[in-house]
Amino acid sequence: MTSVPLGLPRRRVEFELDGETVHVLEGDTILDACTAAGKDIPTLCYGDTLTPKNACRVCVVEVEGARTLAPACSRRAEPGMKVRTGSERARHSRRLVLELLASSTDLSTTPHVAGWIEEYGAEPARFGPDAATVAGRGAKVDNDLYVREYGKCIMCYKCVDACGDQWQNTFAIAVAGRGFDTTIAVEHDGPLPDSACVYCGNCIEVCPTGALSFRSEYEMRAAGTWDEDAQTETTTICAYCGVGCNLTLHVQDNRIVKVGSPHDNPITRGNLCIKGRFGYQHVQNVQGTE
Amino acid sequence: MDLKYTDAKPSDAERAAVDELLGPAPTGWEGGERDVADLRWAKGGHEARDRRDLLLPALHAVNDRVGWLSEGALDYICRRLTVPPAEAYGVATFYAMFSLRPRPATVLHVCTDIACAARGSKRVTESLTSRLGPAGTPAGGAVWQESPCLGLCERAPAALVIRAGEVPEGGAGTTPTAAVVAPATPDALLLAVRDPGRAAPEPPPVAAVPQAGRPGLVLLRRVGTADPSDLDDYRAHGGYTALRNAFALGPAGVIREVSDSGLLGRGGAAFPTGRKWQATASQPVRTRYLVCNADESEPGTFKDRVLMEGDPYALIEAMTIAGYAVGAHRGYLYLRGEYPRALARLTHAAERARTRGLLGDDVLGHGYAFDIEIRRGAGAYICGEETAIFNSIEGHRGEPRTKPPFPVEQGLFGRPTAVNNVETLVNVLPVLEHGAAAYAATGTPSSTGTKLFCVAGTVGRPGVFEVPFGATLRDLLDLAGGVPPGLRAVLLGGAAGGFLRPDELDVPLTFEGARAAGATLGSGVVLVLDDTVDLPRILIRVAEFFRDESCGQCVPCRVGTVRQEEALHRIADLRGAAAAADVALLREVGQVMRDASICGLGQTAWNAVESAIDRLGAYE
Structure with a gap:
């Protein structure tokens, strides 16, 4: 009940x-x-x-x-x-x-x-x-999972709050600098793999501008193949563990291009872990076809 | 908290500087020697995290010793205080006095703000550029940089040399070698940079008070007459009678007296002090705090510095009274980082008061516990905002908070807090010494008492002046050597204030009088500009100041200050129709900053430029 x-x-x-x-x-x-x-x-x-x-x-x-x-x-x-x-x-x-x-x-x-x-x-x-x-700031492509384009960042603080004490409690990113030069950064503005980031992607989930995006989305946009109108969204349940997080799979041309979670889901509130958010390659790496 | 630290290691000097503040690292978890016992216990929890407020002092400790913050030093501080490295990096990069890149131990800050610009700071910077190289480039073990107002306007142009190294005798809490050079000449600066410890001594604070020793002074009466280092001399000059009277009245009685006196806050917003104290004291939460806002950074303001350097015990006593009234047992004195002498004097005064039982568990034997902790700012104007100061003390970035909730409800550490400016607090002493009625007899019915004004710029006798509310601007200028020939304008209230014309000198200097004239007393700045100054350049400097000092939190201020500075650069040499489009743009951007910024910085950043356009016809 x-x-x-x-x-x-x-x-x-x-x-x-x-x-x-x-x-x-x-x-x-x-x-x-x-x-x-x-x-x-x-x-x-x-x-x-x-x-x-x-x-x-x-x-x-x-x-x-x-x-x-x-x-x-x-x-x-x-x-x-x-x-x-x-x-x-x-x-x-x-x-x-x-x-x-x-x-x-x-x-x-x-x-x-x-x-x-x-x-x-x-x-x-x-x-x-x-x-x-700041539109000229280059994209930070330093890992396989997601990309940070701070030229698109409006300094809304949402990723910092999601990474910090409001959701993930990882505290990998913070606001650095002052005034017009503020930016979101890990310590010493280094690359993500050297930081405390656990790649939950909850920052991507809350980013209002697309400054944070899946590597797959970033590359498809660069190639001109990103087409939201051609995508379907399917909500399913993550199969990795017993928590039962809801996943929303964004699918284009029968391939998963992005994974989210419904914000009103009482289990996730839009949050996932690295497995749920990024661990979907096995679905589409059918042996012999790739 | 399961935090991931970096692998960077601190140098011995960095570790020693942090350990001097925090004590040696107790376990391997906090960056100390790792032994077998560490593997059986994980240290952490609330106790470990509760020391976040020591982040800024720890950053200072390393910066004082080494001159900059390395990755290893930052990581060691993070381990000691259980702070995420990313957040510590965010805090360290917020403050202008810290550098996260290697730099020479000696840093020369040359003020180029309005008052110093009007007194030839440009000649100083040009000479330094030719002799030491451009600003920011290390040369000969030193680096120089332009600075916002250093609060030494009466001796403009001013400069401050800070040399990192071992903290000399006097112990923790004070800065290493610092030398004020004002008025600054290139030769004197080069000498001071070579050996700041042997720079010419700074004149005593009384040199900034042309009225010193005159009868009728209330707030400045002890400056120059009582020894600022001698507690007995302070008491011989009437010190600590106000606190005794406060104990006789009780907390409610003190608040009643202060309310009846009509005392209004002197920090700029003119909020009734009694009402603020009453609101704090009536909160059901028992742990309450007092914060003294001594982050005096409004360009052209130096009154609090003179008070703190010239009469430090007065502030210690006044804070004790305020703490007693609102029911606080701990007061934080947040002092701007560029005031080395005020820091030394206040540190000394607080120590003396502590050893004599005037601070501590049992103040004056009345069973009231109160102590004062001095916290240094690190070069951020915004930290003088009444909620940003809490974030700064707590070890976060000095960004203003959203109001409501107001400080009296949820302030420092989330507890009810009374925040008062230095001058406001010192005004409480005469209220309690002579009673509310006697205090209110001076001034006008709605602006009671006396007011300190910081007169600088092109006047004969710059300095801090104390006049009863109701004196006119002309009276004040007469005290400061008379209305200068070729007077162009007076900036009243600071960079967040406004300009007055030479034909407006009869404005009464009261809160209501200034308001009626469309101006504000602000922090008491009276910056006099004659017709030799290049007004458009002054306005660009004002805009630069706010662009530099915006914390960057909200869009109207973060981007608006940049757009205004750009527009002012475009029209620097234009007049009339050629400037009209950009003036209109300035107004539109100014409107959104005033209407939609989070805090007072953004809301008032455009005031001075607007008044120059409207009242002085700056671009006509």
Whole structure:
């Protein structure tokens, strides 16, 4: 029999969202309320399995009476709060955040962002051709399993949180440097095989921009054969041990090209180990055909 | 925690430096000699991890001894403190005073910030470039680099020489050989670099107080009159009467007096101190902390340095009172890393107070336990932000936290914490010596007491001045030698403040008066610029400062400060219509920084440039 943990009872909070009275449970964020109300707030650094870091500031909304805008992803709803998600100030900030990011990083593999840039009328090119950018940082290809392209990194901290105390507790990577020069690095910015990395790939799972990707995806993109429309996703159960983690196999041309895990799976919450995430070669290495 | 360390080994000097701070490594697990017993027990758990806050002191220990942080040294620190190597690397690379590449033991920091730029720092750097080579290149056992404001603006242009090596007599906690050279001349700098131990002695702190000895001074009254190293002299000049009165009033009474006095925080945000203490004291969590924010890094600010160097016991006493009021038994004094003399004086003062029972398990025999730990910053302006300071003390990167929760709810180590600026704390002494009413009689109804201003730039008598709230900017400039001829502008409040025009000198220097004039008192900076300064270059320097000092956590500040600096470079020589498009761009970027940055650094980074455009017509 399945038991559903109910937790402590939570009070309802009533507040005003874009002129309409809404109710959420105490502790819920403005973003939770927006999602429930069917409002589409752009998010980048927010992760459904992680504590919000609110570093990207693309989800900001205007709270009446507050001096600054509030990040919807982390600000908890309070009774009587009056929130406007589409005010001029909020839209200005979102547009500028998109312009600042798109002008300083390579967002070519970031889902949804092209649509938001159009929706908010962002013009990343207006900072000129000499605008400083990290897009030129070369890809770090130092192992067989995954690739780090920090030219695509928006410094959302999600991989660090997933590698650290929020999930994996391996602490192989951290934020290094300061200001515009910050980057994600292992100690002394060395190669991954020399670091504490255990290749669980949970950082890839949470990366919002494709800066972290399977070696297979990286190579197929380079060869021009990566085609998401041609891929199927099949959720199955990992056969390696008895835990029973769910795997989502991304398959293109009858070959596994990427492995994920459903974020709402109560066992994995999107996390896997090296075997589940990368140990699929035996499936397609049929003797005699390779 | 099952951590993977590297194979790099520390040198003997590096190991000795760390062991001096942490004691010898007890087991092989922590990088010591491995023996058979180690194989039977794994050391770890909370106890091992609970010393993470010693990470920054350990990094300092190695940097002080060797001058840079090698892979072996970092790994040894990680083993000793159970810190993941990647995180320690992230922390070490956050601070400007640390280097993870080999560098000479002697590092010369030459201030090129606004006040020093207005006093000819460019001549100094040009001369150094020709005589020592470009900044950052080692030559003759030394390396020089440009630095943000060193807090020596009254003697601009300023420079600081730090030489790593054995810590001289005086023990742990103090810096190795350091020499302040201000005003800096190329010859004096070369001499100091050759032998910092024999550089010309720094003038006493009272040299920065032109009003010294005058009647009517409250905060500065002991600077230059009482011996800053002598506890008895401090007591003979009225020291420790405030603490006795505090014990008589009880914690609630102290908070009531401070609230009634109308004391507002002097760090820049002007938050009521009594309300902050009340909020901290009323938290149900019993372990609470006091943090004194002495990370004075706002360009043009040096008042806290003068207070700490000239009257160190006053801060020790004031912290004890604040700790007593909020129910804290431990106070952290977070001092900026570039203040070697303040560090030495405060370390000495705290030791003296401890031996005399004024700090410790039973302060003044009243059964109240309180002690102060001094922590050094390592070159990061952002660590003066009230939540970044917690992360820095705890051994993490000095990145601001999201508020709420506020420090009074969850601050240092997740406990309720009162964070106060040095000047704010020292103001508590007159409140308790003479009562709230007497204190509030000075100043205006909503800005009570006196205020310290750091007057620098092109004035006759630069220094720290103490005036009652309500004096005008003109009154202050008169004290500092008069309004200089050819006055172009006054930067009020620091790099996060704003410019005032020569026709605005009658602005009353009160929190409300500055606000009404569209300015802010900020940290009390009054930087005077005459018409010989190149305003667009000054604005570029302000933008460079924020670009350098942004922690990089949020997008508006991390990228916005870069885009603003780029735009200011583009229009440095343009005016009118030619600059209009970039001015509009500056405004748009400034707006998102102000609205959407996580902390006050990003939110205020554009203030000074905006005010130069709007009030001074910088690009018209």
